[in-house]
Amino acid sequence: MLPDLCGAEWTRREGLAALTRALGADNIRWVGGAVRDGLLGVGVADVDCATKLMPAEVIAACGRAGIRTVPTGIDHGTVTAILKDGPVEVTTLRRDVATDGRRATIAFASDWPEDAARRDFTINALYAHPETLEIADYFGGLADLAARRVRFIGDARQRIAEDHLRILRYYRFQTRFGADLDTEAEDACAELAHTLKGLSRERIAAELLALLGLNDPHPTIARMRTRGVLPVILPEACPPQIALLGKLIAAEAAQGIAPDPVRRLAALLPPSPETAETVAARLRLSKAQRARLVAAAERKPGDAANPRALAYHLTPAFAIDRLLLAGGDARVLQGWSVPVFPLKGGAIVARGVTAGPAVARILQTVEARWVAEGFPDGERIEAMLAEELARATP
Known part of the structure; x- marks a missing residue:
């Protein structure tokens, strides 16, 4: 009631x-x-x-x-x-x-x-x-x-024929409100899935991202692939990727990290920057969304080894995406601000090194050590600089 x-x-x-x-x-x-x-x-x-x-x-x-x-x-x-x-x-x-x-x-x-x-x-x-x-x-x-039932008004096929986007809207509403599946709706969506090809890419992207942003779209996404709907709009999403989406959603919940539709879209794609670029272009994602999708696609097995180093080089948001997709713990990045490397080239020149490539090499080496050691304070930076200056002296 x-x-x-x-x-x-x-x-x-x-x-x-x-x-x-x-x-x-x-x-x-x-x-x-x-x-x-x-x-x-x-x-x-x-x-x-x-x-x-x-x-x-x-x-x-x-x-x-x-x-x-x-x-x-x-x-x-x-x-x-x-x-x-x-x-x-x-x-x-x-x-x-x-x-x-x-x-x-x-x-x-x-x-x-x-x-x-x-x-x-x-x-x-x-x-x-x-x-x-x-x-x-x-x-x-x-x-x-x-009854938490999502049902088309009148004939489901007729409603879909009027607006093909209603296929994706059905899956979104069913994920958000539905309990038992409506057989007529499910069959109609499967039967008319090919009509999604006629829709604008922007409308498809908006509905897909809205679906992926819901609490747990994994069962729906899996069903969409089984019923032949998902391959029409996202053929790259194969069973291993759909399984990864389920793991990602579970990791987000376990670590208290808010769902993100672009991160979840990345889970549905293979770890290939070229594929990410193709999908971003096809769905006409924004520049920011495209950058995030590509960064996630560049994930590597060793990403979880040093989460803060990863965040330093990528930005915390991109690092959280890659950590979660790699099965790592992203909680260490929550509330953490990326520190600013305090050493400048002028400090190296002041110690007798001629301005030019040598200064850049020393600066990069000290910065890499500083990141690897977990961003130590100024005293340790001075010690690392002294060591690198000694190495650079003939």
Whole structure:
């Protein structure tokens, strides 16, 4: 039995009350993730609003109430209301006129059930009255939410045909909320997996990383490969890599290290910088994500021997990735700041060495010893410098 929304913090936000007064309680409903997560007692950041009003009416009504709006998706009926406690997307009721699996041509609808029918899963088609918080449930979403069941609205194949990305969204939602698998959904995703090839790389990457960032996506990723879905978007992920993902997730949990989707993506790839570069380009990852993926792919068996030396040369974030992937203990790096090598070339010149390659060689040698010895203090650095100067003297 699910609780109601009366205890959900987000329903008491001042901005939502102001928006309700501006647009009229009978004209709007809270919908989607805020309603779903509120019923589950999960924290809510963003709130979405469905409305009977046309976009121009929303803008005018908000203007009269002193609420600033931004036409973020006005061609599709979406206006963002800028409220003191966070923006709210206000979208006019819609219905799909035509779809090609990547984008939809929409028309404005006249009632809530028609708008609900175009959504993906039953648990995402729950509408809450802004004042009474009464839930309108047109497709059994409350029962599915209580049973932790992720089910497409209507025919699963038809929903996927409308937007192929719903295959990946299904696996993400099933990982986050699901308990028992929905056979129709699983079969439909497997049958239509090839349609993912028509999607933009950015949309695929966003969904894949969102899935990998969840608490434990390992069983889902393994199932996606078995059902032929994962090979379409990430053919490099073979059984050994999927097993490594499971070990990585366990290590993160055991060491108290927050999950990271790029680190987990690295686990799904062989330790090959060239492969990492290829995947990063194919998924159009950011420069920072690409650098992290490649650094993880350069992991070596000896990485765990000196974690802080590794962090000194790579950055702590990259070192933590490689340590966890190598089965090492990354806790030694938590809260540790990389020290600055205090010795400068001028100090070596002051001791009689002519500026040039000889200074650079001595500096590099002392730095390497300093790192290997665990970053000792100035007195030890002076001793190491004296030893290297003595060696350099003919």
